[in-house]
Amino acid sequence: MHEMLGNQYFMTRNYLGAAEVFANVLKEDPNNLNAKKKMIVSLTQIGKYEKAAQLFTELISDNPDLIINTDPVKDDCPCYELVDRLEEMTKLNDESFTTLQTLGILWLYCDINKSINYFRKAKGLKPSDKNINTVLNILEKKLQEIH
Amino acid sequence: MADYEIKNEDILDSLGEGVFTVDKSFRINFFNKAAERITGHKRNEVVGEYCKNVFKSKLCYADCPIALVLNSHKNIYDFESKIKCCNDNYVPIKLNAAVLYNDDDKPTGGVISFREISDFEKIKQDLSQNSQFYGIIGKSKPMREIFELIEEIAESDAPVFIHGESGTGKEMIANAIQKTSSRKDKVFIKINCSVFPPHLLASELFGHVKGAYTDAVKDRPGRFEIADGGTIFLDEVAEMPLQMQLQLLRVLQEGTFERVGESITRRVDVRVIAATNINIEDALKSGKFREDLYYRLNVIPIEVPPLNKRMEDIVPLVKFFLNKFSLLYKKEINDFDDEALELILNFDWRGNVRELENVIEYSFVRTNNSKIISASKLPPIVKNNNSKKKTFSKYLSDIDSFEKNQLIEILEKHRWNKTKTANELKIGRTTLWRKMKELNILDQEN
Numbered sequence: 001m002h003e004m005l006g007n008q009y010f011m012t013r014n015y016l017g018a019a020e021v022f023a024n025v026l027k028e029d030p031n032n033l034n035a036k037k038k039m040i041v042s043l044t045q046i047g048k049y050e051k052a053a054q055l056f057t058e059l060i061s062d063n064p065d066l067i068i069n070t071d072p073v074k075d076d077c078p079c080y081e082l083v084d085r086l087e088e089m090t091k092l093n094d095e096s097f098t099t100l101q102t103l104g105i106l107w108l109y110c111d112i113n114k115s116i117n118y119f120r121k122a123k124g125l126k127p128s129d130k131n132i133n134t135v136l137n138i139l140e141k142k143l144q145e146i147h
Numbered sequence: 148m149a150d151y152e153i154k155n156e157d158i159l160d161s162l163g164e165g166v167f168t169v170d171k172s173f174r175i176n177f178f179n180k181a182a183e184r185i186t187g188h189k190r191n192e193v194v195g196e197y198c199k200n201v202f203k204s205k206l207c208y209a210d211c212p213i214a215l216v217l218n219s220h221k222n223i224y225d226f227e228s229k230i231k232c233c234n235d236n237y238v239p240i241k242l243n244a245a246v247l248y249n250d251d252d253k254p255t256g257g258v259i260s261f262r263e264i265s266d267f268e269k270i271k272q273d274l275s276q277n278s279q280f281y282g283i284i285g286k287s288k289p290m291r292e293i294f295e296l297i298e299e300i301a302e303s304d305a306p307v308f309i310h311g312e313s314g315t316g317k318e319m320i321a322n323a324i325q326k327t328s329s330r331k332d333k334v335f336i337k338i339n340c341s342v343f344p345p346h347l348l349a350s351e352l353f354g355h356v357k358g359a360y361t362d363a364v365k366d367r368p369g370r371f372e373i374a375d376g377g378t379i380f381l382d383e384v385a386e387m388p389l390q391m392q393l394q395l396l397r398v399l400q401e402g403t404f405e406r407v408g409e410s411i412t413r414r415v416d417v418r419v420i421a422a423t424n425i426n427i428e429d430a431l432k433s434g435k436f437r438e439d440l441y442y443r444l445n446v447i448p449i450e451v452p453p454l455n456k457r458m459e460d461i462v463p464l465v466k467f468f469l470n471k472f473s474l475l476y477k478k479e480i481n482d483f484d485d486e487a488l489e490l491i492l493n494f495d496w497r498g499n500v501r502e503l504e505n506v507i508e509y510s511f512v513r514t515n516n517s518k519i520i521s522a523s524k525l526p527p528i529v530k531n532n533n534s535k536k537k538t539f540s541k542y543l544s545d546i547d548s549f550e551k552n553q554l555i556e557i558l559e560k561h562r563w564n565k566t567k568t569a570n571e572l573k574i575g576r577t578t579l580w581r582k583m584k585e586l587n588i589l590d591q592e593n
Contacts, residue, residue, distance in 0.1 A: 004171040004246070004254040005217040011173050011199055012208040076197050 003035050010038045011076060015045035033059060033066055041078065044105060049098045056105045057131045060138050068142065070109045079109040097125045101132065112143060164260045165240075168247070169213065171255050173198050185240070185263050187233035203231045212244035213257035222246075225519065230261065239264050262485070281323035283316060284467045287457035288552070293320065293449055300447055301327040306399060308384075308444040309422040311451030314501030317422040320451060321380040324420055333377035336370045341386035349391055350407050359408025369406065371398060375415040384421040384444070385436050395419075396440045419444065454496040454503060461492060464500060468507040480511055480518055487522040494529050551586040558583075563591045 006021030022039035025032055036059050043052035060067060070077050083106045090099060104118035116139050123132045156177070159166050165182030169175055175198055178190040188201060199207040212223050223244040229237040242261035249255045280294040297320070300307070307324055309317045318337070325335045343351055346360065354369030370379060381387075387395065398404050399419060403412050421444045423430075430436035454461065465483065473479055483491065487510070496502055510524040522530060554568075561567035569579040583590065 002217060002254045004173075004257075005214060007172050008211055008214040008217070011197060012211065014208075076200070 003032065006035060006038065010042060013078060015042040018042040019046055019048070033063055037066055037070075040105060041082070041109070044102050045082065049102055052105060053101055053131050056108075057134055060108075060135060064138055064142050067108050068112055072110050077109050079106045082106050083110070095121070097122055097129075100125065104135070108139070112139060112146070115139065116143060162260075164262050166258065166260045167193075167198075168258045169198050169256055173213070173257075175201060176256070182261075185232075185238065185261070186230060201231075204229060204237070212242060212259060213246060216244050216246045216257070217254060227264070228261075279467075281319075281326050283319045283323060284464045285457065285460040286463060287452075287459040289450075289452045289457055290460060291553075293451065294323075296447070296449065297323050297327055300324070302329060303447070304328075304330070304418045305446040306419045306421065306444050307447040307449060308441075309420065309449045309451060310427060311422070311424060311449075312453045312497075312499055313424045314499030315451040315453060316500050317424070317451055318380070318382060320449060321382075321420045321422065325378045325380070328378065328418065330376070330378050330418055334374055335378045335380070336374040337380040337382065338370050339382040341383040345388040345391065348387065349394070352391070353394065353404045353406055355407035356409045359406075363408065366406075369404075371404060371415050371417055372413065374417045376417075378418045378420060381419065381421040383423060385423040385425050385427065385430050389435075389437065392437045392440045396437065396443055399440075399443045454499045458492065461503070462488075464503055465491065465507060468504050469511070472508055472511040476511065478511070480514055480520060482518065483510075483520045484522065487520055487525055490522055490525055490529055490532065494532050551588060554582065554586060555588060558588070558591070 003021070003025045006018050006025060009015075009017035009021060018038060019042040022035045022042060025035045026039060029035075036055055040052050040056050040059065043049070043055065070079075072080055083103060086099060086103050086106070090103070100118050100122035104115050104122060107115035107118055116136070119132055119136050119139065123129065123136060126132060156179075159177070159179045160181075162179060163181055165185045166177070166179040167175055167182050168177040175193050175196055178188070178193050180190075182188070183190055186202075193201045206228055210228070212226055212228070215226075216223055223242070225241045226244065228240055228242055230240050231237055240261040241264050242259050244257065244259050246254045247256040247258060280290075280297075283290070283294070285291070285294075307321075309320050311317050311320075321337075325331060338351060340348060349355075350359070350363070350367070350369065352369045352371055354367050354372055355363045356366050357363055381395075384395075394404060398415070398417070402416060403414050405412055427436060427441065431438055431441060454464075465488070469481055473481065491503075491506070494506075498505070506526055506529055509526050510520045513524040514520045557571055558565075558568050561571070565576050565579055569576045572579065574582075582588075
């Protein structure tokens with residue numbers, strides 16, 4: 001199972017296939033950040049939110065720019081279409097922690113401000129969640145750097 | 148040292164096949180000139196783009212050839228697919244796909260080479276449909292006229308004289324005549340007049356009685372007697388000695404003859420189909436063939452055209468023989484590559500269909516571990532033929548004009564009524580309209 005096959009699945013929005021391939025790729029090379037970046041998105045689409053959050057925290061701890069600098073068009077990032085759907089759900093009163101956290105993850109691929117807003121909302125529901133606090137610390141620092 | 152360094156890009160640009168490569172993220176990083184020509188996309192517009200955004204095909208999602216190679220670890224050859232061009236039209240292609248690996252054996256990209264097959268596929272499909280008539284392969288105008296004639300004369304017992312070069316399938320025509328005639332369930336005797344010495348030919352045709360000559364140890368009926376009530380096919384009839392031609396004339400006129408060495412007159416009712424491969428006009432002029440016999444035989448003349456006068460029939464014939472040899476040799480080979488086919492189409496085929504069949508069998512036998520016969524497997528006489536009478540594209544344009552004439556004929560037959568025409572062609576009216584548009588046929592319906 002090669003990363004290239006995972007890329008093809010990811011490109012064609014076959015998230016289940018992509019998640020399977022990237023899981024194998026990361027088993028062999030846990031430092032493959034490109035595979036991790038796509039794996040996070042794939043996991044959010046197959047309902048593995050906890051694993052997605054864990055990998056997301058790992059990745060932004062190592063290299064937050066890898067996600068922040070994503071160009072949605074040039075990098076064929078599906079996040080805009082994915083957040084659209086999730087935000088529709090929040091309008092239907094599904095403002096669960098998982099949904100807010102996932103929106104925070106996905107928005108970071110497109111817009112850091114919106115991402116931080118969702119993570120703050122998620123923290124409001126679970127103030128002591130370790131992942132959320134770590135993520136917010138990193139992202140708020142990053143935002144200050146940017147400004 | 149070479150005078151100049153040959154770049155890989157130059158080599159790839161010189162190919163007739165479209166070639167593009169992608170990196171491991173499926174971004175196009177090379178696009179050759181043929182790919183530009185086939186798709187209409189410009190290299191500088193597509194390099195750096197994801198291939199799915201350029202080709203916008205559903206196949207990118209379901210059947211990406213490079214993903215198939217990554218999954219199966221086997222390169223893909225002659226995979227049929229469609230590619231979207233810059234004008235949003237889809238072009239059918241055949242493609243080969245491979246994955247590129249680095250030194251650690253990790254995939255780093257993929258390469259796809261492809262060629263357009265739309266016209267070629269159209270021809271193969273169109274011409275293979277309804278191209279058989281009692282085992283005779285042919286959809287060209289002269290062959291269709293022959294098939295029509297055979298059907299028209301089905302009720303007749305009149306003699307038929309088939310003219311045509313050696314290997315054009317005269318015996319097949321005779322078979323079809325017999326099978327469509329009212330005598331189809333009766334005996335059908337065939338004899339090649341050129342293989343018997345004169346004294347034996349008489350005995351073969353009319354029989355003999357014991358003692359008629361040294362080896363005649365018992366009475367024996369001739370082919371005419373055996374064929375009584377049925378049909379006889381006299382191949383290479385012009386090789387018959389003049390004396391025997393007279394006897395044949397009598398059978399044709401009166402239905403009577405005598406066995407060799409006997410004076411009893413016998414009567415038979417035999418339908419005669421004769422054939423010759425010589426120029427009968429010359430034979431008449433030189434006195435080698437009797438004029439009265441000629442007129443008696445030539446009640447229904449059929450001229451079988453040589454293969455090089457009916458190029459449209461070559462592709463269906465090729466397909467037919469490939470099927471035949473696949474069954475015979477229990478080996479699945481179903482096509483020639485384009486180069487081989489072009490050589491076949493450019494060859495003179497002086498030996499006609501028989502020679503074509505032999506060439507296909509030769510190439511077929513030589514091809515192993517491939518479903519496609521390449522030009523290198525053709526016999527030298529075909530492979531080394533450099534008489535470029537026709538380019539492949541000229542052949543295609545000939546086919547189009549053939550198809551156009553054929554369609555106009557059917558439209559005229561139905562007074563340009565599209566419903567009736569579509570019914571005869573067993574296609575929908577929309578398909579008929581599209582076809583008429585494609586072939587620039589103006590609607591003549593009032």
